Amino acid sequence: MSSDITIHPSPFEIGGTIDLAGSVGLTGLPDHYTISINQLPDIHLRVDQLPKIQLGIDPLEVKPLDLSLRIKEFPSIRVHLPADFKVGIGVLGMELLTVRLCGQAMAITEPFQPNPCEVCDERMPHLQLGSG
Numbered sequence: 456m457s458s459d460i461t462i463h464p465s466p467f468e469i470g471g472t473i474d475l476a477g478s479v480g481l482t483g484l485p486d487h488y489t490i491s492i493n494q495l496p497d498i499h500l501r502v503d504q505l506p507k508i509q510l511g512i513d514p515l516e517v518k519p520l521d522l523s524l525r526i527k528e529f530p531s532i533r534v535h536l537p538a539d540f541k542v543g544i545g546v547l548g549m550e551l552l553t554v555r556l557c558g559q560a561m562a563i564t565e566p567f568q569p570n571p572c573e574v575c576d577e578r579m580p581h582l583q584l585g586s587g
Contacts, residue, residue, distance in 0.1 A: 458501070458502045459499065459500070459501050460499070460500040460501070460502075461497055461498070461499050461500075462497065462498040462499075462500070463497055464495035464497075464498070466491070466492060466493045466494065466495070467491070467492055468489065468490070468491040468492075469489070469490045469491070470487070470488065470489040470490075471487075471488055471489075472487050472488075529564045530564065531564060531565035531566075532562075532563075532564050532565060533561060533562075533563045533564075533565055534561065534562040534563075535559050535560075535561055536559060536560045536561065536562065537559050538556070538557065538558055538559055538560045539555075539556075539557040540555065540556040540557070541553060541554075541555045541556075542554050542555075
């Protein structure tokens with residue numbers, strides 16, 4: 456396979472002015488010069504064979520990463536979760552029986568110290584755990 460390329464240069468003109476009449480004191484010399492090229496020969500290029508270029512990428516190697524994560528201690532928190540549960544029996548969209556439980560649940564990761572409203576003392580024995 457070969458390729459021919461032909462380049463046709465365009466004519467061009469270069470002009471300029473030189474001022475020598477200053478402090479040198481020369482007179483009688485032209486102060487404007489013009490160079491013009493009207494015709495340039497065509498340039499012919501021929502390529503018979505292009506070299507074969509091969510690009511390659513080395514395989515990407517991913518080395519295994521050993522990662523170990525451990526939680527040493529949960530932070531001490533007490534989270535109050537509002538709860539509203541409703542269980543019922545209905546027929547044709549009409550409620551026949553409904554049991555509703557509402558209040559709050561807690562998730563505690565700190566050592567439990569009851570708040571003043573959570574203390575059961577001897578004044579309210581019917582609220583103590585294990586009382587029957």
